[in-house]
Amino acid sequence: MKQFSDDGARSWLSLLRQRGDYGASPIRGGGDRAAAALWGALLFGVGGLAALSVTVVPYWPEAHPRVYQALGLGLLAVAGVLVGIRHHTGRVLRHGLLGVGVGAVTVAVWAAGPAPQSVLPALFYAFPAVYACLYLPRRVAFGYLVAIAAAYLGALALHWRAPMGAQWAITVAAFGVPLLIIVTLIDRLSVQAWYDALTGLPNRRLADFLLAAEMAAAGRHGRPLTIAVCDLDELKRINDTRGHRAGDQLLARAGRTWAATLRAGDLLARTGGDEFLLVLPSTTADQAAQVIERMRAAAPDITFTAGIATWDGREPDYRLVHRADAALYAAKAERRGTTGIASAGGVSTVIRL
Structure with a gap:
């Protein structure tokens, strides 16, 4: 179940990436551009200070000491620039920094x-390697690890001595193996942070990120975007009469069954106790109502009420969700198991079954 929903969310992220609407992956912890830039500035600053320090404190003799001075000043300058533009960085700049x-x-x-x-x-190769592992997808991060190993070997080859082969292998293993472990741990922690443990679906935090990304895409390309908020009608009664285990089984089956009815590119997330959020790109309100009916048909014994709202192209995401909630409450007031549609004026139309 978790694998199914995880693949679905990653496919949705992949579609955004292909369209150029996907910035930093939340799965890798890179959703905050400013934080990524500041961490990069810290790494460059520490590297710059280290390069300058070997020119003023007792150290082993270098073949080109002035190179360290130039590197130190240059890295500190890059760190300062990163601090200044921290809110305007992106994927291309991150690759440039690496x-x-x-x-x-x-x-x-x-x-x-x-x-x-x-x-x-x-040993300072660990700095760009750690940054790649934190802010880039796994395959790209692995690519940087290979590039780092090759660059290190190339630098040694310019002064090649027989013992340098062992030096290269030991050094690469010393920072490469721990970083591979870190990547694996980050992925496991990301699943816990961004996915609902019960259903395996994206949680509210990930859903908010994906909704904002899809709204930006819809605005750029002039496509409709509709969301739906769905509440299970019987969850409280089942929890009270049959126990929470039965309620958990109902939630898990609802998520699994509903997700199987959606198109590639649609998103289903569990955002609360009995609440689910649907994000439907390139979809009108009437088409969204048809999606809701397919979900009902896929599991007739799972009754739920839904509220639908179509983005007006200007409102923020919280306002869009608020209108969908209002449509949901209007539908519940009329009769549970129905669907409410929020109009542009905020008045909800209830579809009776």
Whole structure:
């Protein structure tokens, strides 16, 4: 069940990415652009200070000490720029920063010369590797790990000595293996943070992110966007008479059955105790009502009331959800198991079955 819904949400994210409407993945913790930029600034700042420090404190002799001075000043400058533009960063800039970071460490390894101490600047490859693991999809992060290993080997090859083969392998393993473990742990924690444990569906936090992304896409491309809020009608009675285990089974079956009726690109999320949210791109209110009827037909014994609202192209996401809730309450007031549709004026029309 969890695998089914997880694949569905990832497919929905994939569609956004293909259309260019997907920024930083919430699954990887990259939804906050400012936070990603500030973490990058911190890593560049620490790297810059480290590069400058070896020129003023006792340290092993470097083959090119002035290179460290230039690297230190340059990395500090990049850190300052990142702080200034932290609210205006994006995917392309992140790849650029990773390229700069990997290049800077590679130059530092070369500048250390053929002596064994060249392993010390190589440890800073962990900085761009960690950043890639935190803010990029797994496959892309793995690609950066391979690129880092290749760049390190290339830097060593310029001063090649026989022992450098073992030096390269040990150093890459020292930061590569822990990072692979970190990636796996991040993915597991992301599932817990972004998905409902009972149904395996996206939770409210992930649904809010995806709804905002789809609203932005609808606005750019001039497509309709409709949402629906669905409440199970019998959950409280079942919890009271048959126990919460039976109620949990009802929620899980509802999520699994309803999700199977949706199109690729539609989103179903569990946003509350008995509440589900449908996000239906390129869909009108009448078409959304048909989707609701397919959900009812797929599980006739699971009764629910729904409220539908179509985005007007201007309102914020919370207002759109509020109108869908109002349509839901209007439908419940008329009769449970029906569907309410919010009109542009805020008045709900109830579809009777």
